[in-house]
Amino acid sequence: MQGSFIKILIQTLPVLMGYLPLGMAFGILFSTLNIEWYYGILCSLLIFTGAGQFLLVSLLALKSGYLEIAFASFMLNIRHIFYSLAILDDIKEFGIKKYYILFGLTDETFATLKTSHLQDTQYSKENRFFLITLLNHMYWILGGALGIFMGQGLGFQPQGVEFALTALFSVLTLALLQTSDNKIPFFIGLAIGIFGLIVFPSEHFLLFSMIFGILLLIIGKNFIERKNICTK
Structure with a gap:
């Protein structure tokens, strides 16, 4: 055993x-x-x-x-x-x-x-x-x-460690972008992020941006799919 x-x-x-x-x-x-x-x-x-x-x-x-x-x-x-x-x-x-x-x-x-x-x-x-x-x-x-x-x-100071997750997600996002045929959702998400930083209150930025992004992708689903077919 x-x-x-x-x-x-x-x-x-x-x-x-x-x-x-x-x-x-x-x-x-x-x-x-x-x-x-x-x-x-x-x-x-x-x-x-x-x-x-x-x-x-x-x-x-x-x-x-x-x-x-x-x-x-x-x-x-x-x-x-x-x-x-x-x-x-x-x-x-x-x-x-x-x-x-x-x-x-x-x-x-x-x-x-x-x-x-x-x-x-x-x-x-x-x-x-x-x-x-x-x-x-x-x-x-x-x-x-x-x-x-x-x-x-031990009082270890985490300078730079707090950026680890951001760096990980950035690498994964860019890797997915390179291998994805349909890049429209990425640019929509990027635009929503920039828009959210300007418009939404900072304490609710993440929640509002995600909800807004989901709604936008659902509404524009057919357009995104047609656009993807045309680019192939």
Whole structure:
């Protein structure tokens, strides 16, 4: 059984290498909010969404309201609904552990579960999936705890760290723009962002911009699709 656990542990090592530094970055940023340290641990324990937790730190720093935080978090993490749908056939026969697996279904955990083919282990498929999810969750909590300790205990100053999420989203956006045939939504979003900065109040900028953008894309859906067809 120990050998089986080690095989699963090895499979999750790439996630460990990513979650420790990212979790530490979250913990360091959280420590700047002047909020009790254990709330940061609870965030990693109960929320467990990498980008969502970085977004939460930014929104808390801006003193955003509950509605803005809830809506922005939902929109950022809506992709997890599709992860759950994609993995339902694999876990539908599982017992109560499937609910924890669905809770812990991050991008990296989903990728690891879908590529998990350790049929030679002594664990059942349900226990393999559960252990992979649990280990990844523990890695994130550990990274967050270390970051909070560095920020509050050692007085680590996060100069530049707070820009990590902005840089990550910028890189992902530009990469998606390069590979996308239809670039109209990007330019619409860019225009809405600039418009929102000028028109909307800063404390509700994100919420109003997202709502305005969704409505505009829904209304202009047919035009965007026709334009995309014409450019091909």
